[in-house]
Amino acid sequence: xxxxxxxxxxxxxxxxxxxxxxxxxxxxxxxxxxxxxxxxxxxxxxxxxxxxxxxxxxxxxxxxxxxxxxxxxxxxx
Amino acid sequence: xxxxxxxxxxxxxxxxxxxxxxxxxxxxxxxxxxxxxxxxxxxxxxxxxxxxxxxxxxxxxxxxxxxxxxxxxxxxx
Numbered sequence: 001x002x003x004x005x006x007x008x009x010x011x012x013x014x015x016x017x018x019x020x021x022x023x024x025x026x027x028x029x030x031x032x033x034x035x036x037x038x039x040x041x042x043x044x045x046x047x048x049x050x051x052x053x054x055x056x057x058x059x060x061x062x063x064x065x066x067x068x069x070x071x072x073x074x075x076x077x
Numbered sequence: 078x079x080x081x082x083x084x085x086x087x088x089x090x091x092x093x094x095x096x097x098x099x100x101x102x103x104x105x106x107x108x109x110x111x112x113x114x115x116x117x118x119x120x121x122x123x124x125x126x127x128x129x130x131x132x133x134x135x136x137x138x139x140x141x142x143x144x145x146x147x148x149x150x151x152x153x154x
Contacts, residue, residue: 006118021119024137033123041083041118042098046110060101 001046003053004074005061008039013066043074078123080130081151082138085116090143120151 009015015037022036042061044053050071057069086092095113102110119138121130127148134146 018119021138025121025133028133028136030123030125030129030133032125033121035120035122037120039118039120041116042095043112043114043116044102044110045112046107048107048109052107056102056105056107059105061098 001048002074003044003046003048003050004072005042005044005053005057006039006070006072007042007057007062007067008037008069010066010068078125079151080121080123080125080127081149082119082121082130082134083116083147083149084119084134084139084144085114085146087143087145 018036018038021038022033025033025036044056048056050073053071054069057071058064062069092114095115098115099110099113102113121133125133127150130148134148135141139146
């Protein structure tokens, strides 16, 4: 089974990489860019249920204070 | 316009964060995990065409030697 976990910052939490990317794009002349937000994706191959992948998120992949996660089953390989 | 850029390592390029996450999951007892791959997502808000977002990828967001990118228009806010 192939699971895709997406980790993003909660609303209101600073996204430093997004902000620095925004500045970089402005510096290159892309000055109509209004906002950049980042997220991290983990594609996990293994025979687990959604509930077990949620446990992986809580225990390792996401910071529950500052990050939200979404889980999607992407395919069966 | 809202664009989503996803940056992943090319096949054959080492994904160090994926490998260390795999080890971390194994250490927590999730020993049926076979592989972890990572990707980075940039959600970019701005009035640009797909071709211009491709230019952002080439010039700033992706490393053309080691990374591939995909671009999707996710919605109009």
